[in-house]
Amino acid sequence: MLNIQHISAFSSGQDGGNPAGVVICDTLPEPAVMQKVAAEVGYSETVFAAPEGDAWRVRYFAPEVEVDFCGHATIALGAALARHVGPGLFTLDINRARITVEGHSSDASWGAAFQSPPTRSGPVAAAVLAETLDIFGLSRDSLDPRIPPAVAHGGGDHLILALKDREALREMKYDFARAQALAAREGYITFNLVFAETAQLFDARNPFPFGGVVEDPATGAAAAALAGYLRDIDWPHQGRVTIRQGEDMGVPSRLITEITPERGASIRVTGEARTVRESQEIEI
Incomplete structure (x- = not known):
């Protein structure tokens, strides 16, 4: 079983934002499984994350294709990790880069900030x-x-x-x-x-x-x-x-x-x- 969190990133107060599916698991499922789940969830992206060494191995799937990086799903993941393991800075190994996301969670606000790959x-x-x-x-x-x-x-x-x-x-x-x-x-x-x-x-x-x-x-x-x-x-x-x-x-x-x-x-x-x-x- 996979637990799918439904988190809207870049929201404006209690409105708006872009919803993403967030799956935090012990090991990543097979790619075909992740693609199937992303299609079932139906958001523009669903992000899958599992601990691996000193970082989190992360992959992003749109309903029809895997993408190397997704910003709003990274914000959703950072926010989810802040509640899952506590606020802090998390290292993410994505398909073609190593990046970080800093998640925060309090009664006043909930969200994250990521450092993108090079531009x-x-x-x-x-x-x-x-x-x-x-x-x-x-x-x-x-x-x-x-x-x-x-x-x-x-x-x-x-x-x-x-x-x-x-x-x-x-x-x-x-x-x-x-x-x-x-x-x-x-x-x-x-x-x-x-x-x-x-x-x-x-x-x-x-x-x-x-x-x-x-x-x-x-x-x-x-x-x-x-x-x-x-x-x-x-x-x-x-x-x-x-x-x-x-x-x-x-x-x-x-x-x-x-x-x-x-x-x-x-x-x-x-x-x-x-x-x-x-x-x-x-x-x-």
């Missing part, structure tokens, strides 16, 4: 950009010239499109099948559409067709990738950017990124957590 960014190929804009019904005139389109990495590749009009972000629509095919071909974990309200406050929408999900209300990995990219283009972030996500879905979420000056360095991403519903037992 990097680069331009989008012209043909891929043209295809993406067509999929989303956008034109080059829709884009904010201060933040050029990019592929940014923060544990996975995310295609960033900065829009110059908040209304265009609010009205986002796209062809799911075409976006899913493009994401699979190019290896894009998500499409990260953003609007800069101020230098330190962004609104974001985050389609996740790669994992079979139309849109995520809070995406920590994409937040880390965006923050790393803003550092790369010398954006005046002043060391901290807050991201509002899920607003246009009616699921308000808040992600706080802390950005050091060193290019390529890890990004710290913080969020609160809340219980979505009681845990459940799944037989394997």
